[in-house]
Amino acid sequence: MSIEKNLKYIKEEYEAEVARLERLNNFIKSAEFEKATDEMQRELLLKKQKALAEYVSIIAEQIKYDMKKVQDQEFDVENYDEIEKSHFNKK
Secondary structure, three states: OOHHHHHHHHHHHHHHHHHHHHHHHHHHOOOOOOOOHHHHHHHHHHHHHHHHHHHHHHHHHHHHHHHHHHHHHHOOOOHHHHHHHHHHOOO
16 A cells, blocks of 8 residues: 555544544533543543543654655655656646
């Protein structure tokens, strides 16, 4: 799989996980969390929140790495003539 295609899937995963984390954060901030959940459930949800936040940060780090790799590939040329051909003489 090409890095560009992989990057597309990683970004989709990132967006989905960020949305999931946001929903969990909103629930943890709610009155329902404080009043209607027992101690064990609260503890589990807080652990889940921590793990999910770490996972989201890892995905973000992977996206940043892959973006740099794609950018480096775009400018990986042997000489200035190749740069001119590939970037300035496009029609």
